[in-house]
Amino acid sequence: MPDAVVIGAGPNGLVAANVLVDAGWSVEVLEAQEQPGGAVRSDRGVHPDYVSDLFSSFYPLAAASPVLARLDLAAEGLRWSQAPSVLAHPLPDGRCAVLERRTADTAAGLAEFARADGDAWQDMYEVWSRVGPELVRSLFTPFPPVCAGLRLAARLRAAGGLRLARNLALPVRRLGEEQFAGEGGRLLLAGNALHADLAPEAAGSGGFGWLMSMLGQSHGFPVPVGGSGALTAALVSRFRRRGGVLRCGQRVASVVVRGGRAVGVTTAGGEGISARRAVLADTSATALYRDLVGEEHLPGRLLRDLERFQWDFATFKVDWALTGPVPWTAPRAAAAGTVHIADGIDALTRFSAQIAMGQVPDEPFALLG
Known part of the structure; x- marks a missing residue:
């Protein structure tokens, strides 16, 4: 009988x-599934000469995560790779907003859109330098993040307090308009907000756009050497080396509940596995509560909340094996590991509005890696 059963071998x-x-x-x-990793997997299915990531590809939050840092996955062979430039947003007229590895280089590029925008980016990154580390710690702390939250509150006061809090609550379109005179800085913020599936006019999208932009500036958008599956392989290797048991092809059909506590699971094959101390589920909320636990074990308030559960909008991914570099009309995009494709902020708004109306966008926002 293990102390804990974990449902799902995603990250x-x-x-x-x-x-x-x-x-x-x-x-x-x-x-x-027959393989671990969930959405962090790769293979050579597109072309035998290339490794393609099946789902996710680049991991700024993994690079910044204090939890992953403590796991020391480098000891399991994990290595990270960085492109010469972090991110680019090219425009049809040949201009290109680029998030470079060095803050000064990003600022210099944005100053080409508007002279003052280089200093504006430097100021924004200075605020991140003061609050960013505590903010990241709070993201990776069990909720509510009491200790990390107190430290973060102290840093926020020193970095402008209510003004910064207001900025993070703004829609990213408004934040970009307030911070930057030109289009470059606005594009970097708004494109990064779309990484979290937030429209330019959505409340709080400014905070997510700022977070992802600043993570890119401080940590880059790294990819595992050998493909995303290398990150999963390192986690699996470390887990097994320390005595853990991983069984693939074992679908859990239900969580066993006795006396209001989860005490084990039953697999689709009828096997019962007891857990001495805990059952953890790396699943969606709806799958956990409705399918695995069962509504008869849950309070009515939670069931009513589940009726209001809203999924993010769907995305799809296409993989290509290329015969040569992409011939960008904006040459500076060629050095970036991540490229955002949208003809300005208005195009991002149009894309998001069509999604909200249940339409397939006629010009989708493309995130190319």
């Missing part, structure tokens, strides 16, 4: 399993 399940084995727990991870 969150594997990280949780590693944290628990480090704490001395015995842990068994059950994964429905």
